[in-house]
Amino acid sequence: MIVVCDTNVFVRETHLLRKKGGPQLIRLLRTAKGRLFVPEILQKEYIEQTRLAASEERGRASAAISSFKTLVGDLDDRLLPGDEVVDQRTLERLASLDELLLSAPMTKEVLAAAGERSLQKRRPTSKSDHGYKDCLIWESVLRLPRGSEVRFISRDNKAFFEGDNFAPELVDEARNLGIVIAGYRELERALRELQAGMPSLDLAAVEAQDFIERQAEAEVKIGPAVLSATAVHAPPGRHAPVAESSDAVEGDAGLADQKLVSLLTGAQKPFENLDRTVLGCIAYLGDPTKHQLFELLGQLGIAIELARNVAERLAISGLIRDTGNHYLPNDAALAKLAAAAMEPEIIQVLAKGS
Structure with missing residues (x-):
């Protein structure tokens, strides 16, 4: 493409x-x-x-x-x-x-x-x-x-x-x-x-990859070996450079694979259930500016960068649209359900703020 x-x-x-x-x-x-x-x-x-x-x-x-x-x-x-x-x-x-x-x-x-x-x-x-x-x-x-x-x-x-x-x-x-x-x-x-055209595209995985790439300067320790963040992202078919042990290559490889799976799973954790939260806040506020939306999400304990990434993902999937200054829901029925689901939590947070 x-x-x-x-x-x-x-x-x-x-x-x-x-x-x-x-x-x-x-x-x-x-x-x-x-x-x-x-x-x-x-x-x-x-x-x-x-x-x-x-x-x-x-x-x-x-x-x-x-x-x-x-x-x-x-x-x-x-x-x-x-x-x-x-x-x-x-x-x-x-x-x-x-x-x-x-x-x-x-x-x-x-x-x-x-x-x-x-x-x-x-x-x-x-x-x-x-x-x-x-x-x-x-x-x-x-x-x-x-x-x-x-x-x-x-x-x-x-x-x-x-x-x-x-x-x-x-x-x-x-x-x-x-x-x-x-x-x-x-x-x-x-x-x-x-x-x-790419139904198999896992947007959560894309966001997780971005999350990891932002840590590109950090080093990730895997057992006795040390991998850089760029090594973790070696493309399929290429082998990331891992320090080998002459008598325990298979053992280290298995441990590295387990750690890698754990790392990627952990990177996706911040995105669990956030789609519902962000969509619910947009729907509840009705026609919020991005500043108003991110302020509310911040009160709910969601970092602004994470909130922005989730909103962008919702826009790509067509659930909301980005007008430049606002995010607006595309499906009124779905928005109503999302707002109802989030309403108790939002009211509780707003009550504390007042």
Whole structure:
């Protein structure tokens, strides 16, 4: 599975996959061994558009700081990052996703094909725009290996879409080259369909894996051997480096396996029954802001990072939707049941708070 995100989705909507479905997409790609296709032209666009978006935010922030300074009379000036720093941070973010990235150079062949397509006014060229950059992206997609399954997420309605559907001529062109492509105008819909297409995907296991990966610097002692957290996550078919005993290899291997199972089981413990709790709190509050929801969950003894991960998992499964500032239930009947189940506990906690 290969995913392509245009700049509107990658930069403007998800802030380099840091919010609004971005983290869920990263987890799904990791679990499904999928790749995020970033041809050279897209990488350049990501950098340029992040710089532009940061400049816009910097202008708004500077105005707010100036107003604040006149209000309070004095304020230590704190410089906001300039373009050079923003570019460096963007490259660092892409580097952090390197294991998921599939790149492609902007070859002379791609440049020529995109230019010809633009001159011939073939999609993704639109009537109002020569769309050369879009043509470069599309020509890069067409050079993926035969058999590739591509999910193309874009808010560019004119270039790649016809109504609500990915342009049929682009679908046919890709199919003739052995590439299956599906287009989405919303990341949320793409996530739902990706999840539906992988019914065996254990989201609890995905969250547990994330939990362990956050401890990547810690060392895990297993009997007489010591494994790093990265060794615990050696892919199937690869053997994690375990210190061997010349006369007790099988015994150590059995002990290591038991400890590993125990470790993974323990990592999933924080997620037990939390789906019901988080959904119940969302339903009980009705239309809570994320701050209100996490505040209530905090009163129930649930750490904010854990609560956020569970909410993201519920959003991926389609039980709730993330509007940006709120989480809203999708199924009214289910929400009513969840609220009723949590009501006594919530009332008790709120009563203590008052």
